[in-house]
Amino acid sequence: MAQFSVEIADQDVARVLNSLAVNYGRPDQVPNPEFDPMQPVSEDNPELIDNPETVAQFGNRMVREFLANNVKAHEIKLAKKQAEEALDTNISINDPAT
Numbered sequence: 365m366a367q368f369s370v371e372i373a374d375q376d377v378a379r380v381l382n383s384l385a386v387n388y389g390r391p392d393q394v395p396n397p398e399f400d401p402m403q404p405v406s407e408d409n410p411e412l413i414d415n416p417e418t419v420a421q422f423g424n425r426m427v428r429e430f431l432a433n434n435v436k437a438h439e440i441k442l443a444k445k446q447a448e449e450a451l452d453t454n455i456s457i458n459d460p461a462t
Contacts, residue, residue: 368431384423391415 393412403409
């Protein structure tokens with residue numbers, strides 16, 4: 365499988381990842397999948413937990429989704445254009461009263 369990579373200066377990595385996290389809405393906390401609503405909220409039964417997906421993992425996922433969405437958008441646009449060009453849109457409508 366081919367790899368596509370980018371190089372980010374060490375001093376800019378945190379800026380890039382934090383920007384992706386903010387721009388794409390990465391929450392710091394997420395709903396606790398083990399939360400028991402029948403029990404009181406406590407340290408042992410929190411409603412929210414720290415997001416298990418790191419900022420780096422989130423940024424990587426967002427970049428992959430960005431690339432996949434761009435391929436999809438391009439291919440849909442191309443398919444629509446090809447479908448439109450293949451259509452016979454000529455139609456003959458006559459007025460029978462004339």
